[in-house]
Amino acid sequence: xxxxxxxxxxxxxxxxxxxGSGAAGGVLAKELSTNGFRVVxxxxxxxxxxxxxxxxxxxxxxNHRLTNDPKRQPVTFxxxxxxxxxLQPSVLYGRCVGGSSVHFTANFxxxxxxxxxxxxxxxxxxxxxxxxxxxxxxxLEPYYTKVEWEIGVSGQAGASxxxxxxxxxxxxxPLPVKGSGVVFERGxxxxxxxxxxxxxxxxxxxxxxxxxxxxxxxxxxxxxxVGAKSSSLATVIRLAERxxxxxxxxxxxxxxxxxxxxxxxxxxxxxxAHRAAHLQKAKAVIVCANGAETPRLLLLxxxxxxxxxxxxxxxxxxxxxxxxxxxxxYGVFDEPLNDYKGPAVSRVFHDxxxxxxxxxxxxxxxxxxxxxxxxxIGFALNGLPPGTxxxxxxxxKALQQNFTRTMEIFCHATSLPVSTNNFSxxxxxKDAWGLPALRMTYKDHPNDxxxxxxxxxxxxxxxxxxxxxTKWHPPISETRFAVHLLGTCRMGNDPKSSVINPDHRxxxxxxxxxxDGSSLVTSGRGQPTMTIQxxxxxxxxxxxxxxxxxxxxxxxxHAA
Amino acid sequence: xxxxxxxxxxxxxxxxxxxxxxxxxxxxxGILAAAQHAHEAAKANPVPAFEVLxxxxxxxxxALSSTIIPSDELPGAxxxxxxxxxxxxxxxxxxxxxPVYEQGLADLHKMTREMFPGVERFSAATPDQQEKLLAKLExxxxxxxxxxxxxxxxxxxxFADTLRFHTVAGFLVDPEGGGNRDYAGWKVIGRxxxxxxSPPFGFYDKDYPGWQPASPETESK
Numbered sequence: 159x160x161x162x163x164x165x166x167x168x169x170x171x172x173x174x175x176x177x178g179s180g181a182a183g184g185v186l187a188k189e190l191s192t193n194g195f196r197v198v199x200x201x202x203x204x205x206x207x208x209x210x211x212x213x214x215x216x217x218x219x220x221n222h223r224l225t226n227d228p229k230r231q232p233v234t235f236x237x238x239x240x241x242x243x244x245l246q247p248s249v250l251y252g253r254c255v256g257g258s259s260v261h262f263t264a265n266f267x268x269x270x271x272x273x274x275x276x277x278x279x280x281x282x283x284x285x286x287x288x289x290x291x292x293x294x295x296x297x298l299e300p301y302y303t304k305v306e307w308e309i310g311v312s313g314q315a316g317a318s319x320x321x322x323x324x325x326x327x328x329x330x331x332p333l334p335v336k337g338s339g340v341v342f343e344r345g346x347x348x349x350x351x352x353x354x355x356x357x358x359x360x361x362x363x364x365x366x367x368x369x370x371x372x373x374x375x376x377x378x379x380x381x382x383x384v385g386a387k388s389s390s391l392a393t394v395i396r397l398a399e400r401x402x403x404x405x406x407x408x409x410x411x412x413x414x415x416x417x418x419x420x421x422x423x424x425x426x427x428x429x430x431a432h433r434a435a436h437l438q439k440a441k442a443v444i445v446c447a448n449g450a451e452t453p454r455l456l457l458l459x460x461x462x463x464x465x466x467x468x469x470x471x472x473x474x475x476x477x478x479x480x481x482x483x484x485x486x487x488y489g490v491f492d493e494p495l496n497d498y499k500g501p502a503v504s505r506v507f508h509d510x511x512x513x514x515x516x517x518x519x520x521x522x523x524x525x526x527x528x529x530x531x532x533x534x535i536g537f538a539l540n541g542l543p544p545g546t547x548x549x550x551x552x553x554x555k556a557l558q559q560n561f562t563r564t565m566e567i568f569c570h571a572t573s574l575p576v577s578t579n580n581f582s583x584x585x586x587x588k589d590a591w592g593l594p595a596l597r598m599t600y601k602d603h604p605n606d607x608x609x610x611x612x613x614x615x616x617x618x619x620x621x622x623x624x625x626x627x628t629k630w631h632p633p634i635s636e637t638r639f640a641v642h643l644l645g646t647c648r649m650g651n652d653p654k655s656s657v658i659n660p661d662h663r664x665x666x667x668x669x670x671x672x673x674d675g676s677s678l679v680t681s682g683r684g685q686p687t688m689t690i691q692x693x694x695x696x697x698x699x700x701x702x703x704x705x706x707x708x709x710x711x712x713x714x715x716h717a718a
Numbered sequence: 719x720x721x722x723x724x725x726x727x728x729x730x731x732x733x734x735x736x737x738x739x740x741x742x743x744x745x746x747x748g749i750l751a752a753a754q755h756a757h758e759a760a761k762a763n764p765v766p767a768f769e770v771l772x773x774x775x776x777x778x779x780x781a782l783s784s785t786i787i788p789s790d791e792l793p794g795a796x797x798x799x800x801x802x803x804x805x806x807x808x809x810x811x812x813x814x815x816x817p818v819y820e821q822g823l824a825d826l827h828k829m830t831r832e833m834f835p836g837v838e839r840f841s842a843a844t845p846d847q848q849e850k851l852l853a854k855l856e857x858x859x860x861x862x863x864x865x866x867x868x869x870x871x872x873x874x875x876x877f878a879d880t881l882r883f884h885t886v887a888g889f890l891v892d893p894e895g896g897g898n899r900d901y902a903g904w905k906v907i908g909r910x911x912x913x914x915x916s917p918p919f920g921f922y923d924k925d926y927p928g929w930q931p932a933s934p935e936t937e938s939k
Binding site: 334336355373494496497539557 | 787883904932
């Protein structure tokens with residue numbers, strides 16, 4: 159039986175207030191409420207459900223129904239700290255219950271063992287803060303498995319020879335192959351690579367209350383109307399609410415974490431939909447607001463005791479932004495692929511996961527996927543081969559020929575952590591609530607530029623081997639836009655060189671925890687959500703254990 | 719100084735580089751709001767009056783958009799009701815582009831009279847003449863020489879680029895959000911308007927035997 163939904167008053171001191179309801183916040187809400195704690199989740203965006211989702215691009219893109227709105231929440235960008243940042247919508251994230259997991263591609267790779275220990279293996283990389291994680295793949299493996307089974311991930315265990323060890327197979331078979339997957343597999347195998355069915359957080363088989371994927375094609379950018387995409391919204395948020403102990407409160411824009419004279423967090427201050435400010439009191443605070451908004455919130459929460467921002471004694475809050483390097487190549491085939499149908503991706507390979515830095519002259523690695531994620535307008539403006547007439551009969555003919563015959567190889571790869579790549583508060587620009595805007599500073603490490611160029615060339619070879627009659631790749635250019643928001647409150651054992659400890663507890667504030675993309679120490683190879691969710695499951699276990707042993711004041715009694 | 723126009727173009731490329739092409743659409747706030755109107759306007763009978771454009775302007779813009787996406791055995795911009803989309807765009811997300819259109823049309827009339835004496839309007843020119851005029855307008859926008867180089871509006875786009883952008887959007891915008899009339903644009907690009915699909919989706923996955931590990935022969939290559 160479903161319990162009646164619980165509501166709390168801001169003045170009720172709940173056990174945990176969780177800021178953000180996305181990939182990490184949803185998992186923590188479910189786990190902690192299941193463990194007996196009283197939880198309030200504050201989400202800045204609206205509470206939409208499947209019935210609100212639509213294929214209507216007006217709602218999704220024009221009205222920013224699912225994402226941050228650059229008009230109300232301006233972002234500024236600069237490449238180096240010497241420059242003045244200019245207005246530019248350089249950051250995109252989900253802004254609704256479920257966060258970015260509502261609109262994401264749902265590519266769902268685990269990190270591999272190497273991602274956690276790479277600094278030890280590769281050695282120092284000058285100009286970077288490259289370092290090992292304080293935890294290993296083995297620590298996280300049970301949680302990866304838990305994610306796959308709890309939220310529903312489609313895939314085929316053992317299909318990639320590069321896969322890390324796993325304790326259980328996937329809970330359901332892979333999604334159907336697309337034309338792009340078939341030709342990619344053909345081309346990649348000719349070249350000796352090992353393509354395999356893409357692990358996707360999209361159901362290939364129905365689950366209670368959720369349909370299997372119907373291949374509508376409105377996937378990347380859209381909320382799933384049939385609940386097949388395994389977003390936090392479709393999965394853990396509902397389980398959290400069913401405990402009768404968790405309230406998910408939408409339209410709450412948290413702009414300060416309140417602290418007392420002992421330097422402990424006392425709750426979260428937020429604007430409600432009518433811009434009235436409230437303090438939601440809590441015994442402990444967990445920030446899961448994403449790798450841009452989490453550091454911004456800490457910086458906005460400065461006070462006399464924390465002059466550089468809350469939990470920022472290391473000076474590393476906002477630093478080491480890693481957006482994942484990317485490169486693309488396109489191919490046009492003789493016959494229709496009709497790749498606009500189905501989820502974006504159906505085949506992947508990981509042969510380049512760990513490249514030989516000595517041989518190639520750059521560090522890093524990545525995974526390649528076969529996909530098509532253009533919408534019709536975007537395709538007409540940006541999807542045709544270079545040199546295609548821009549208008550007239552030939553333009554129309556090219557649209558007619560190519561829309562159904564084009565595919566893309568997307569190379570997802572590492573970004574190096576560089577401290578001058580970061581999020582900070584813009585000194586001049588304010589958001590619609592009068593708060594300092596987010597400022598992004600980013601210039602690719604030369605290593606990452608070299609790797610992107612190398613990846614694009616490999617993708618071109620695969621398209622050639624796959625039989626593409628036309629192929630090209632866009633010029634490799636510097637990053638000015640981030641969707642993967644990683645590394646900005648990194649985990650570590652040393653309070654001088656990290657913001658949170660391996661329990662996700664901030665080094666500086668004993669009842670303040672951070673868990674989202676900001677926790678990552680290295681970037682992985684481009685698909686961070688799976689790892690963010692595994693970290694969240696693990697963090698919930700750690701936090702519960704801390705509470706049970708009396709290490710979180712006032713929380714021992716509530717643990718079930 | 720780098721123009722905003724070229725920076726924007728690079729930016730669009732870069733969005734694809736990191737985030738996937740679907741996000742490109744995010745950078746066009748308001749464009750889809752105009753679609754609903756185009757859809758309704760094109761469906762309505764009788765056709766409603768334009769809200770922003772004068773009938774003369776509308777006639778020229780329809781002729782221009784029909785040169786960008788001509789009608790042949792398949793529908794073009796005209797059949798998709800693109801001019802209604804643009805009229806609505808100029809009232810909503812592209813309101814600041816009205817001067818771009820006004821100046822652009824004035825420049826174009828002048829260009830028309832100079833290149834083809836006796837022809838007063840773009841819409842009155844022959845298809846061949848229209849193509850030559852649009853080519854010149856485009857060339858000026860690209861080279862930065864001649865009246866066609868003018869940039870305007872907050873988007874900082876030339877008349878030629880604005881026109882092309884709005885035409886393509888009005889032609890291909892998601893019909894479920896209201897837009898290309900009777901799926902005119904999707905008919906051209908071959909996008910089935912169905913809501914759900916079952917595999918096989920296309921030619922190459924039709925006879926796919928199912929995933930198998932690479933054979934030893936393949937391995938040895």
